[in-house]
């Protein structure tokens with residue numbers, strides 16, 4: 506039975522749909538009536554460019570697809586970054602070098618190498634420097650006499666600094682890398698005066714920078730994490746182009762996601778004053794996970810069926826695309842009590858904001874949680890009287906739940 510609540514021609518990947526309201530009431534209707542639903546495509550949107558796709562909206566089904574890579578491949582059409590001809594010519598089939606777009610066993614090989622960067626020890630080693638950054642960011646914002654934009658003044662910098670620290674980018678190169686990263690993700694929004702060409706040029710610059718870094722370490726190994734990735738002698742190591750594409754992916758995966766989690770988190774606190782008071786008083790360790798559930802910065806990723814299979818009572822055919830709607834899963838009442846309530850003490854909180862738990866589960870999760878904890882600690886101490894000074898201006902995107910501007914007042 507088609508879901509009666511879903512109008513004909515409705516497409517979740519139409520940026521004009523997601524632009525205004527997440528989570529969508531249509532998700533709730535589908536979860537109840539038709540949790541795996543074929544959506545004929547109207548638009549031509551990054552990541553979803555064919556005839557249609559299956560919209561998967563229940564928590565259990567999103568987990569099932571994520572944890573069965575043999576049935577649902579990541580290597581076809583999962584593109585989240587578009588490349589210019591130059592990169593495609595030089596790197597031949599560039600998409601396949603992106604970790605998110607790989608299947609086992611290639612994915613397993615590369616992930617085993619890159620996860621050396623994300624061990625608990627490696628993340629702990631960054632904590633003091635990131636705390637100092639967070640305090641400086643909040644202190645700088647506090648000095649504004651009137652209202653200011655929370656996105657540019659607070660949420661943007663820490664995620665970029667965290668990636669730079671992780672890779673060991675020297676201070677003198679950081680502003681260039683930050684500028685390229687910001688241009689690369691400034692897509693889909695007509696109000697943002699950056700063309701797609703500029704975004705693609707920036708991706709090329711980041712790639713070239715990281716490939717040079719890798720080549721340097723291969724020539725002159727140092728005592729740093731990059732060396733352990735590209736020049737490990739006894740274990741596997743990455744080629745320079747593999748390292749380049751990994752850094753390029755981090756500049757997207759670890760940047761905009763965390764920025765939007767922080768911005769949505771601030772908005773949620775300021776529109777739920779009781780939760781902000783609770784946070785300032787008790788700093789519950791569960792807050793960051795609830796912020797990610799609430800924000801769900803990545804609305805959806807997709808997979809492609811490798812064979813005919815059944816999913817949620819529907820017959821999925823080989824080659825069909827399957828959209829995993831994390832924003833819907835994160836409000837599934839089968840899993841969450843009062844899913845539409847923002848509750849920073851929620852525990853357990855098995856949200857899928859970092860993915861459905863399969864081989865591609867977010868590699869940067871611990872780093873992201875650390876960043877969110879550090880920035881809200883710093884903001885709560887520096888600006889306890891922060892107030893909203895306008896409605897958020899949302900990013901126009903088909904798959905990122907983003908905010909471009911959030912005006913606040915330090916009081």
Ligand code: HEM
Pocket residue numbers: 571604605606616668754755758759760762763766797801802803806857858859860861862863864865866867868869870872873
């Ligand atoms: C993958 C979300 C922060 C690095 C993913 C996936 C999601 C996600 C949904 C895909 C999971 C899947 O397909 O099953 C988020 C959110 C973040 C965040 C919401 C912030 C709140 C970060 C950070 C980094 C990072 C800070 C690193 C600096 C990665 C990488 C992957 C990934 C490398 C690909 C893993 C793979 O394909 O094996 N993330 N992420 N993420 N994320 Fe994150």
